[in-house]
Amino acid sequence: MRYKKYIQNLPLYRIAKPTDTPTREPVRLAANENPLGPSPMAVAAILEAAAGVHRYPDAGAAALRQALAERAGLGIEHVTCSNGSDELIMLICLGMLSEGDEVVMAEGTFVSYLMRTLEMGARPVRVPLIAYAHDLSAMADAITERTRVIFVCNPNNPTGTTSGAAEVRAFIERVPEDVLIVMDEAYIEFVEREDYPDLLADLRGGRPNLLLLRTFAKIHGLAGLRLGYAYGPEELVGYLERVRPTFNVNLLAQAAGLAAMADEDHVRRSRAHAAASRAFYMAELAALGLKPIAGETNFVAVPVGDDAAVAASLRERGFSVTALTGWGLPGLIRISFGTEEQNSALIAALNSTEASLRH
Numbered sequence: 001m002r003y004k005k006y007i008q009n010l011p012l013y014r015i016a017k018p019t020d021t022p023t024r025e026p027v028r029l030a031a032n033e034n035p036l037g038p039s040p041m042a043v044a045a046i047l048e049a050a051a052g053v054h055r056y057p058d059a060g061a062a063a064l065r066q067a068l069a070e071r072a073g074l075g076i077e078h079v080t081c082s083n084g085s086d087e088l089i090m091l092i093c094l095g096m097l098s099e100g101d102e103v104v105m106a107e108g109t110f111v112s113y114l115m116r117t118l119e120m121g122a123r124p125v126r127v128p129l130i131a132y133a134h135d136l137s138a139m140a141d142a143i144t145e146r147t148r149v150i151f152v153c154n155p156n157n158p159t160g161t162t163s164g165a166a167e168v169r170a171f172i173e174r175v176p177e178d179v180l181i182v183m184d185e186a187y188i189e190f191v192e193r194e195d196y197p198d199l200l201a202d203l204r205g206g207r208p209n210l211l212l213l214r215t216f217a218k219i220h221g222l223a224g225l226r227l228g229y230a231y232g233p234e235e236l237v238g239y240l241e242r243v244r245p246t247f248n249v250n251l252l253a254q255a256a257g258l259a260a261m262a263d264e265d266h267v268r269r270s271r272a273h274a275a276a277s278r279a280f281y282m283a284e285l286a287a288l289g290l291k292p293i294a295g296e297t298n299f300v301a302v303p304v305g306d307d308a309a310v311a312a313s314l315r316e317r318g319f320s321v322t323a324l325t326g327w328g329l330p331g332l333i334r335i336s337f338g339t340e341e342q343n344s345a346l347i348a349a350l351n352s353t354e355a356s357l358r359h
């Protein structure tokens, strides 16, 4: 077969070998899922829609897009929906990149940007974080004639850090209008800082090169359903609509998304739970002598020394967390917030892990 070398060389993502199958399911604190579960209103909508799955879904996801558009004060032509926002990252790369093009991203950010860039034979230009946050000024400096796309993850997964409005504004002003800025706002609903940038206003103002990625996987607790969306200028959204698979958002996801948006109580409880969990981890990790990174998401990253060893030791104690060496952040682990009991148990396990690693 004449495979593309740059695809063949990619690592295989999360394919567990049979021997890796755990005898006991670990407590999953590794994927930034919602420990409160899905929105109950979304579950009810899924059950109601289930009897209709012999039909294809609405290929245009019109009702859901309309609701998302109205909430943002934009027209429906400014919204596209996807099979998880991960699919949008792939569609952006498919639509925008050719071999040899450059994509600017942080080193120590969401790994899909890197994977999907490499998959297109394009060149990732990875800019180190500064104090665990995006260095937007250095990212603007990294733009060349070949740059087509810039990915900014705000808040950043896996460090949880955010970039404020003034900094983001200065950055956007420096990016040429033919370079696409992708602002991945997967965790926007958890943000507390008041000067977080309102980029929907930029879209309402007609900015041509900005796409905002959002997801139902985090605050709405619908990770397993696969539902993401983006806000952008009409031309760009129309372009992405042309490359997406016709029925990329399934019928259950469309129904659940609409219901989840209306479930303000679930959103409020999820945000409050994340805030309480964050305060708990910041205090407890500091009490263990560690220096957790101050973030604004539903997870916390913390330097622990040997991240692989600590993650393996936690795994033996029944917890899965994420070791971040593979993300370009050696020595750190990322802990997704669980229920109150799971969070307390994780801290106890980390305490004994730390002790065992010191001996």
Ligand SMILES: Cc1ncc(COP(=O)(O)O)c(C=O)c1O
Residues within 6 Å of the ligand: 031, 032, 083, 084, 085, 086, 087, 110, 153, 156, 157, 184, 186, 214, 215, 216, 217, 223, 226, 227, 228
């Ligand atoms: C920053 C960021 N973007 C996108 C995604 C993908 O989300 P989805 O489940 O909607 O594909 C994630 C998932 O963890 C994420 O952390």
